[in-house]
Amino acid sequence: MELSNSTKNSVEPASVHVGKNAYLAVDHQWDSELFATAGAQVDIWNHNRSEPINSFQWGSDSVISVRFNPGEPNLLATSANDRSIMLYDLRMVSPVRKMIMMTKTNSIAWNAMEPINFTAANEDGNCYSYDARKLDEAKCVHRDHVSAVMDIDYSPTGREFVTGSYDRTVRLFYYNSGHSREIYHTKRMQRVFCVKFSGDGSYVISGSDDTNLRLWKAKASEQLGVVLPRERKKHEYHAAIKKRYMHLPEVxxxxxxxxxxxxxxxxxxLMRAMSDARKRKEERRKAHSAPGSVTTQPLRRQRIIKEVE
Structure with a gap:
């Protein structure tokens, strides 16, 4: 019996690693032979071994995302179904730190240029940027999505990141801005479950529930192809003019x-109206209570329940 051309040309995997549980996420260590898988527990694998070289557990239901730190290869962050964010160090036997939030974190991304900082895509429609050394308060809260944020990825420059949401949109945020600078959407695009920046930071790739991959420009108005010197100077001049007069309300x-x-x-x-109503209620409760009896936490701390070390 003669084999078909498709069978002859099929690509065989270089190695197969079989685990005991289903895998929900995987990430590779930077410049090393180690990679991590997430599921019922966090397993650390070596390319040359068929069994995990290490496993971590911290009382969570199932781990849904895992990311290695780009600056410190032995540090990795995970998020789990029990609304927790956990930090692990491969040089230690037990996990380093654990933080529990009010809602589940679907994905985590480290800032490539500031490796001590990471941003978490949360189920409440916001993204929270944290310093790994101080998890009791978020550095910045990034709002604008109206539904759960499913995935997040940082640009290679570390100055911005992209998010994909259940509300069928893709948004671009500056790393220190509370609101998005750009939004991408189409009539046929459904819920976005994964997003990635290209290696040069010029494009964004999104995968949605309608079985399509879409390629977007990181800067929507950027000219593609060869740009002549005079054209480049013109674009730089226009960008400088916009930056100079950005404070004017019309601009x-x-x-x-x-x-x-x-x-x-x-x-x-509707979300703005609900937020304003909650804020008015808190202000009235504080005004009609004894001084100091009612305290209001900032948004950077409101969603954090506790931190476990």
């Missing part, structure tokens, strides 16, 4: 304005 409105799908626009308006 700021044009720069920030984006067309949104009608369901997202209505959901965002």
């Amino acid at each position: 700021k409105r044009i720069e920030r304005h984006r067309h949104l799908p009608k369901p997202i626009y209505k959901a965002a308006a």
